[in-house]
Amino acid sequence: xxxxxxxxxxxxxxxxxxxxxxxxxxxxPAYLVSQMTDSPLKEQLLACADQTPTRSDFSIGHRGAPLxxxxxxxxxxxxxxxxxxxxxxxxVTFTADxxxxxxxxxxxxHTTTNILVTPLAEKCTAGFSPxxxxxRASAECRTSDLTLAEFRTLDPKMDAANTAAATxxxxxxxxxxxxxxxxxxxxxxxxxxxxxxxxxDLGAKFTxxxxxxxxxxxxxxxxxxxxxxxxxxxYKAAGIPASDVWLQxxxxxxxxxxxxxxxxxxxxxxxxxDEYETVDGYTPHDPATWPNTMDDLKAMGVNIIAPxxxxxxxxxxxxxxxxxxxxxxxxxxxxxxxxxxxxSGPLHTGGGWYFQGINDAITNDGAYFEVLDVLAQDVGVIxxxxxxxxxxxxxxxxxxx
Numbered sequence: 209x210x211x212x213x214x215x216x217x218x219x220x221x222x223x224x225x226x227x228x229x230x231x232x233x234x235x236x237p238a239y240l241v242s243q244m245t246d247s248p249l250k251e252q253l254l255a256c257a258d259q260t261p262t263r264s265d266f267s268i269g270h271r272g273a274p275l276x277x278x279x280x281x282x283x284x285x286x287x288x289x290x291x292x293x294x295x296x297x298x299x300v301t302f303t304a305d306x307x308x309x310x311x312x313x314x315x316x317x318h319t320t321t322n323i324l325v326t327p328l329a330e331k332c333t334a335g336f337s338p339x340x341x342x343x344r345a346s347a348e349c350r351t352s353d354l355t356l357a358e359f360r361t362l363d364p365k366m367d368a369a370n371t372a373a374a375t376x377x378x379x380x381x382x383x384x385x386x387x388x389x390x391x392x393x394x395x396x397x398x399x400x401x402x403x404x405x406x407x408x409d410l411g412a413k414f415t416x417x418x419x420x421x422x423x424x425x426x427x428x429x430x431x432x433x434x435x436x437x438x439x440x441x442x443y444k445a446a447g448i449p450a451s452d453v454w455l456q457x458x459x460x461x462x463x464x465x466x467x468x469x470x471x472x473x474x475x476x477x478x479x480x481x482d483e484y485e486t487v488d489g490y491t492p493h494d495p496a497t498w499p500n501t502m503d504d505l506k507a508m509g510v511n512i513i514a515p516x517x518x519x520x521x522x523x524x525x526x527x528x529x530x531x532x533x534x535x536x537x538x539x540x541x542x543x544x545x546x547x548x549x550x551x552s553g554p555l556h557t558g559g560g561w562y563f564q565g566i567n568d569a570i571t572n573d574g575a576y577f578e579v580l581d582v583l584a585q586d587v588g589v590i591x592x593x594x595x596x597x598x599x600x601x602x603x604x605x606x607x608x609x
Contacts, residue, residue: 231292237602244574249581256606259412259510264604265294266584267588268415269397270548270593271312272296278364280310282406289410290333293493294603295454295591296412300439304500306430307356308400308438312367317349317371319369320395321362321474324349324376333422336376344371352423355398370463386553394463396457400439403448414448417480440470450475452477454545456514460500467509476603478545479505481515492533502533503541511589513537517579518564520587528566528579536589545594546583549576549600554599577603586607 233397244250252318272284285296289575301314315333317323324336324347332349339345347369368382368391381474383389383521398406400416418439425432436457443453450472457463458480467474483490483499492499492515505513516561520534530538539545540555551557555575563579570579594600603609 217474218266223299226442227237230290231263231601233261233598233602234291237423237557237599238594240573240576240599242574243572244278244577245572248328249578250574253577253603253606256577256602257412259605261292261601262605263292263294264609265413266591266604267291267293267295267597268545268591268593269296269412269553269597269602270595271294274367275595277368278395280398280403281364282398283391283414284395285403285406286405286410287391288597289407289412290504291596291598292605293594293597294412295415296403296407296410297417297593298398298400298407299413299417299419300425300448301351301421302349302430302435303354303356303359304428306438307357307359308442309351309356309359310398310403311351313419313422314352315348315600316354316367317351317362318347318379319382320367321349321364322380323362324379326362328354328362330377331358336379337573338374339372345369345373347376347379350422352421353426354585360397362397364397365389384553385592394572401442401446404442406450408446408448413452413454414443414458415454415478418462420457420459423582431457432459432462433465435463441471442467443473449603454478454512458478460508462507463510471580474509476512476516477510478512481513481519484519492531493522495532495536498533502542503513506542510542512543513547515548517546517549517562517583518566520546520589521546521566521582523566526569528569529581530582530587538588544587544589545591545593546587546589549580549592550596551595 222371240546269288271279273287275307277284279286299312301309302308331353336347366383369434370379370382373379397512454476455466456478463477463479466477466521474496487499518533522531552562555573559570562568592600
């Protein structure tokens with residue numbers, strides 16, 4: 209029996225689908241509320257301090273609970289489920305033998321596992337190169353460099369790298385000081401099929417993301433369409449109803465493939481939006497810069513979009529309000545999911561990338577709840593990815609979402 213199957217059995221034997229009575233918020237939501245400036249919202253959230261946690265589909269585990277657990281591991285997702293996340297995510301890529309596994313990117317093994325200090329380092333697309341002067345340390349190791357059997361031998365870790373490192377061992381030690389390595393020992397990697405079994409037994413639903421390949425497609429005869437279809441086929445094989453699955457992709461063609469070829473799954477396939485990276489001059493505040501209007505997407509059969517949080521909000525007279533994109537999506541009858549809460553660490557310096565455009569209004573950690581409230585009440589999002597789902601679960605329970 210593999211280490212994974214032993215771990216799954218040990219984990220699930222004690223949970224029996226983690227009944228709602230076993231859910232916990234932990235201390236973080238209360239801490240965030242305490243940091244908020246005085247307001248009616250703060251009073252409302254304080255009044256919910258004694259509520260009993262219940263699972264909510266509004267609360268989506270982003271790679272599990274990677275604020276403190278290695279992402280896409282059994283342990284990270286068990287933690288997210290214990291925090292009441294109603295939907296859990298497996299970012300899906302593939303190995304050299306075309307098996308689907310949970311990784312944020314096909315080429316992230318050098319930052320998310322110990323591969324560089326194992327014999328498998330020799331198989332990496334680009335081996336470790338130490339820092340030298342102004343040149344940063346680097347490496348590139350892909351799941352497609354390994355067979356599934358080889359992938360299983362790796363130990364996951366917190367996603368990070370020390371780019372000033374002179375050795376591979378030092379390169380692995382880059383965890384941000386506001387994260388932790390406390391729960392990174394003996395964590396367990398998963399295939400996509402194993403994530404389906406785990407999430408089902410945890411009482412959660414599913415939102416797999418088809419990751420963009422780092423290799424040229426077709427890969428060993430495996431086309432992009434084969435890849436998109438295999439993802440769906442693994443849910444069918446497990447007997448999971450399409451209504452419990454929110455397929456995701458940044459590639460609009462993937463979403464359109466599912467809409468055409470797997471309409472039951474395509475009906476709630478999620479188009480992840482990253483036009484800010486692909487379109488010169490793009491801004492969510494000017495429809496003239498958009499490659500597709502919200503009405504265009506709706507006409508294609510897209511029903512759900514998922515932009516990052518900053519694309520959905522802006523500042524107006526110092527107040528956080530919905531963006532032009534958010535307003536247009538609502539008018540086009542598109543549902544909205546967004547990402548990623550709790551990924552920015554402490555917020556006293558303005559919150560960084562996820563809060564761009566509203567940084568001037570972000571002054572303390574309590575802003576996580578303030579932004580979440582605008583997203584839920586004014587933008588009208590139906591779900592929020594979080595690196596620590598207890599925060600979104602607490603808010604959803606308090607607001608009756």
